[in-house]
Amino acid sequence: MPHWLADLLIVVLKGVLVAFGLLTTFAYMTLVERRLLARMQIRLGPNRVGPMGLLQPLADAIKSIFKEDLRITMADQLVYTLAPIVAIACALTAFGGLPAGPPNSFFGANPWVYDLDVGILALLAITSMGVYGIFLGGWASGSKYPLLGGLRSSAQMISYELGMGLSILGLLMLVGSTSFRAITGWQTQHGWLVLFQLLGFVTFFVSSFAETNRTPFDLPEAEQELVAGYLTEYSAIKWALFQMAEYVNMITASAVMSTLFFGGYRGPGFLNALIPGISEWPFIWLFLKIAVFLFIFIWVRATLPRLRYDQLMRFGWKLLFPLALANTLVTAFYLAYLKGFGLWPLGVLGLIGVALLFVASDRVRGLWNTPGKRLQDPTAASRAGGD
Template sequence: MPDWLAALLITVLKGVLVALALLTTFAYMTLIERRLLARMQIRLGPNRVGPMGLLQPLADAIKSIFKEDLSVSGADKLVYTLAPIVAIGMALTAFGGIPAGPPRSLFGENPWVYNLDAGLLALLALTSVGVYGIFLGGWASGSKYPVLGALRSSAQMISYELGMGLSVLGLLMLVGSTNLLDIVGWQAANSWMVVVQVFAFALFIVSSFAEVNRTPFDLPEAEQELVAGYLTEYSAIKWALFQMAEYVNMITASALMATLFFGGWRGPAFLNGVIPGIADWPLVWLVLKIAFFLFVFIWIRATLPRLRYDQLMRLGWKLVLPLALGNTILVAFYLAFLRPAGWGLWTLGVLSLLALGVLFVLSDRVRALWNVPAVHPGGGDARPRARPAGGD
């Protein structure tokens, strides 16, 4: 067999295995999320199908497959069908570029599907294309609520992708490469990027929540306002594909945060003194870090209320974007003046931590400056409202 054909077959096999792993994780993530949300709300959650409810995802899959696939008379049939395929296809493809270990570490093969020099840029581009599935699905449904959800999703993605891109620009300036392996290697040689760029990480995680349409940024499918948003006219397997895309995007965002800011597939180096080589185990540490961030996604959903749409847009354009630009200027200042003068990376870490601390301390004044209303647990904003003229 020619070498190029063998390499192609191995790549296809790895892609299939990654897709199966992601879809299995998606199925059980739905169960884990429902059980965790139930515990946080002092109830039980699904526990009837199988031991401890472990067969609930299988029951949900059977239900979705065998439900009637409704045909909407006013829909553009081709685009209506292709939209969920585009969404899940881009979500699965994006995850393939995440390195899960050093080269040739899993059965003599590279633990990734593809490795590009422009790895980070490719992942951001693929996740951006996924919004086309949501927008086209809402537009092709031929209904008002899906179109409103599609427009919200498009505006939200555009707003927060700018902040997300600028938040990692300082990281790229420090590493000097967009290859994800180089970023992991830099962190192994220096320190985890979250220590040096904690302010950038805070901006990146906020942008990630908005990118994957999760609470408190789940405006495109706000049930109280838009029925189900862009999903309103979908049912059966097409609806399930959109749900798969959302959860796979969550997993990809978690893997990206772990790779960019928490050392990627490498564990804490000090553990090598306890068990030699444990910090370099492939796949294990990446899975643990992904699981932690998925828990954070669920925890935030159980904690925060949904923002209003005007609050969402103000936060993205008036707060996240300027602060991400400021972080880029901070890193440029360090590289241009402080590093040549002999100041170590700890200087940048202290400055980044101070910037985050100042933001928290002055949070009320920052909201007033940028006209971003505070949100209280009851929903809406905390600004006092005038009482009606007629009394209560």
């Protein structure tokens, strides 16, 4: 067998295994989320299908596959059908570039699907293509509510992608490479980047909620306003593909944050004294970190209410974007003038930046209740008129 053909078959096999793993994780993430939300809201959650409800994802899959697939008369049939495929394809492709273990492990020289020198840039490019699936699905449905949901999603993702890109620019300047392996190696030598790019991590973390359309940024699906947003006219397997894309994007965002700011597939080095080489075990550490972030995604959904659309856009443009830009400028200033003092100034500046973020968000939240002029208390106005 030619060498190139063998390499191609290995990449295809890895891709199939990654897709299978992500879709299986998506299925059981729905169960985990429903159980955790039920526990947080003092309910039982799904517990009838199988022991402890473990077969509920299988029942949901069977229902989605065999449910009637409605044919929308006013829809553009080709685009209407391709939109969910575009969404899930971009979601699955993006995850393949993240390293899950060191090179030359028992998974081969490259234990992930593909390894690019421009890893983070390629990932951001692929994930930004996912908005086309949502927008085209909303436009092709031939209904006003899906169209409004698609427009909201496009504006939201474009707005928060700017803050997301700027939030990691300081990290890339510090490391000097866009490769995931180089970023992971830098953290092995100097420590997790969250210690030196705390403000960048916080802005990236918030932007991830907006990029994945999760609460409190789930405006494209706002049921109370838009029925179901871009999903209104979808049913059966097409609807399930959009749900898959949302959860896979959530898993990918968790993996990216784990890789960029928390050491990726490498575990704490001090554990090597207990079990030699445990910090280099592939998959284990990355999966644990992903699980922590997925729990936070669910926790936030159970805790925070949905923002209004004007609040969402104001938060992105007037708070998140300027702070991400400030983090980039501070990192550039450090590299130009303070590099000789070590990395601790970046940690201090990051703490100050996060404190400013909380203060500024509290100030903005006080103004959110008034899209235009500050509303007066109607009882006070009536009392004033009576006087």
